[in-house]
Amino acid sequence: MLRGIATVVFTAEDVEAAKEWYTELLGVEAYFSRPGPDGRTAYAEFRIGDYQTELGLLDRRFSPQPPGAAPGGVVANWAVDDIEASFQRLLDLGAKEYEPITTRGEGFITASVIDPFGNVLGIMHNTHYLAILGPQG
Incomplete structure (x- = not known):
């Protein structure tokens, strides 16, 4: 589905x-x-x-739901090659830490920020994502 x-x-x-x-x-x-x-x-x-x-x-x-007082809801984790550098770039551009860099297991590391507009932006190093990309990766 x-x-x-x-x-x-x-x-x-x-x-x-x-x-x-x-x-x-x-x-x-x-x-x-x-x-x-x-x-x-x-x-x-x-x-x-x-x-x-x-x-x-x-x-x-035009949002179907009025914004809440705090960020929350779904966190979409975007794949990145270098989570430390990506996280730092987000902070340098004015995003605020929401969740620090956290190892979730072998090959799975996440972090998230709140962008300057109040949205939660997640980033992730994910070995499954890289395996799906395969040779073109």
Whole structure:
């Protein structure tokens, strides 16, 4: 039934500011953007990673649920090659530590931050992910 992640959506009060921050972090521009009724960017989308997974940024006004007082919910862990360097880069760009670098088992290390817009962004070194990539990896 579940075939893979199609789009991960984060919300932000200011999608343009979020788009700039993620452009700096990812090193690529959003490939899609849509204005809201007031002309401000309501949604922007990046394609990133080995499978060109979509990362969407949605104006919080259009979120199906009002934002809570604290970050929470699902944590999507994005595969990274160097978890220490990736974690430090996120912190250097203004993200705040949510969960420190934690070894979960042989070949499985996670960490997460809260981006400047209140979203939890997880990163992970995962040997299963690398095995799936196989020779093209």
